[in-house]
Amino acid sequence: MKPVNQKAWLLVAPVLVLVAISAVIPLMTVVNYSVQYVGSTGRFTWVGDEWYRDVLHSEAFWSALWRNLVFSGVILVIQIPLGVVIALCMPRHGWGVPVCLVLMALPLLIPWYVVGMIWQMFGRVDIGLMGVMLKDFGYNYEGDPLDAWFTLVLMDVWHWTSLVALLAYAGLVSIPDAYYRAARIDGASSWSVFRFIQLPRLGRVLTIAVLLRFMDSFMIFTEPFAVIAGGDPVFLSTELKQTVELGKKSAMSIIYFLIILAVCWVFYAVMTRNEQETGRPQTQGGDA
Amino acid sequence: MARIDLSNIRHAYNPAETDDARFALRHVNQAFEHGGAYALLGPSGCGKTTLLNIISGLVRPLQGRVRIGEEDVTDLPTEKRNIAQVFQFPVVYDTMTVRENLAFPLRNRGVAPAQIRRRVAEVIDMTGLAALADRRARGLSADEKQKVSLGRGLVREDVGAILFDEPLTVIDPEVKWALRTQLRELQRRSGMSMIYVTHDQTEALTFASRVVVMDQGRVLQVGSPKELFETPAHTFVGYFIGSPGMNVIPAQPDGAGLRLGAYRLPLGPGVRLQGAERLELGVRPEFVRLAADGIPARIERIDDVGRHRIVRCSMLGHAVIALLQEDEPVPADPHIVFDPAGVHAYADGWRVQAGQEVS
Secondary structure, eight states, X not given: OOOOOGGGHXXXXXXXXXXXXXXXXXXXXXXXXXXXXXXXXXXXXXXXXXXXXHHHTOHHHXXXXXXXXXXXXXXXXXXXXXXXXXXXXXXXXXXXXXXXXXXXXXXXXXXXXXXXXXXXXXXXXTTOHHHHHHGXXXXXXXXXXXXHHHHHHHHHXXXXXXXXXXXXXXXXXXXXXXXXXXXXXXXXXXXXXXXXXXXXXXXXXXXXXXXXXHHHHHTOOHHHHHHHTTOSSOOHHHHHHHOOOHHHHHHHHHHHHHHHHHHHHHHHHHHHHHHHHHSOXXXXXXXX | OOOEEEEEEEEOSSTTOOOGGGOSEEEEEEEEOTTOEEEEEOOTTSSHHHHHHHHHTSSOOSEEEEEETTEEOXXXXXXXXXXXXXXXXXXXXXXXXXXXXXXXXXXXXXXXXXXXXXXXXXXHHHHTOGGGTTSBGGGOOHHHHHHXXXXXXXXXXXXXXXXXXXXXXXXXXXXXXXXXXXXXXXXXXXXXXXXXXXXXXXXXXXXOSEEEEXXXXXXXXXXXXXXXXXXXXXXXXXXXXXXXXXXXXXXXXXXXXXXXTXXXXXXXXXXXXXXXXOEEXXXXXXXXXXXXXXXXXXXXXXXXXXXXXXEEEEETTEXXXXXXXXXXXXXXXXXXXXXXXXXXXXXXXXXXXXTOBOO
């Protein structure tokens, strides 16, 4: 019989500790709060799934979720095509390349709260350049949730389109020259070049871009908080901030987390399925 | 009919280049007759791909004109020239099926659908892609993709020429031979002009009826495989073609001929070699014999390659290679004899013929 050495478990210990500290303990703390009622004296009372039912039956939650989804949808529809168009227009050679790259990277370097503050001032109807210009059309983000929503979309497009453009640009420059040469030999129009060479080869980077932009916009908090400071429109994150009861807050956090996890999983599944399609099925002796 | 004419082509990838040695092409004049099977043969970096791209218009030469048929196409873009080209590495349109890939060059030129169908079916037949015709190109293996690329080169019937830029690099050796033979066969049947770039002499010699040998941006010799073998115009051609290559041995001038030790090569009347800086004798190993008398030599090594033996000798301090038939004995006291039919004189690298003056 072989001697069994249980000391080997010690080798796994560092990872277990790390994961416990970074993920398991914080998450389980939140789960713990979400099933209890915390009284003013700091006493915990078990309430089961009551907070969850409370959240799922609250109209505020559903409208915030809906608003979040529409927001993400709208900014994706604008940012992805716009980013690709910008990437197509960027130069491939010469001094224009570093200039463009730096200009594109600038919005990404600005802290999120600062971006919010910039647009908060930019949109003000008394002193902001945009606000003053649009005032005559009835624009006022402080009074009208729709205008505020419009301002946030504009801000997000300004802030993040360059990320999509940079990703798409990286994808474009990685296409070997031979493809463009072959297309010229084949007499392809520039639309055909885009449709049959550039777009298919951008597929992977664009999936990444969609995933990143969806996650970020779905979790948006800092900017709306800076611009409208908790007013309308209410997103999931700002709704979460407004909630007072610790238990309800935790239940909402868990639901929010599960939605994001689900979306991530769907993306992962779609991406890996695409890769499997690329790998060809093994067939032998087709052509004799 | 379309004959391709290159006149006074010079090209450097840096337009401000002044150093002649760094030009990719230095003064090339070359005509490709209609219906010919040509190979551009030379080592890497000799300018053969540049020459090909100049014909197809992917590269515009700094100097010189390109004519296809009667038309000067130097300033025409690639898509306006009637040229097809296949590249070294496969290019396929991933999202299209094999059939759509083959139809693409025709569709872009507005060919009638019925004609496209007929032509694509023919090309699928030629390239043996029938089993894959409706498969997406994305999932094909490298050599299948290259077959699709070849097919797209062949699909246009009206082209002035099809250019191949080392198209079989990625193909498995056993398929390579078959495809090359097929291409040759196709060329003969269709009568289309084909220009095939390669650095592999076997590929060039089996494919082409005319081989253009290039080195350092110059065309050294154009000829049939037989001519290149029997009368290399330049020592580089002799050395590059043939396996093993030609022996090139420094020699001294001797009146109207060359001298190598006791060996004398008369070149006939009228030849003056005084102006040449470098004089050499060129003899292919096939024309070197080992005998009991001649120029004394020492055998360094013998490689048996099956059909014959390669004998590496040292003669008057120069390395000389001889070929021995399988059953020929190696003499105990070897001397080297050159077969006069295969001895050439070279002045500054170029072959000297009777009646020619080198100055």
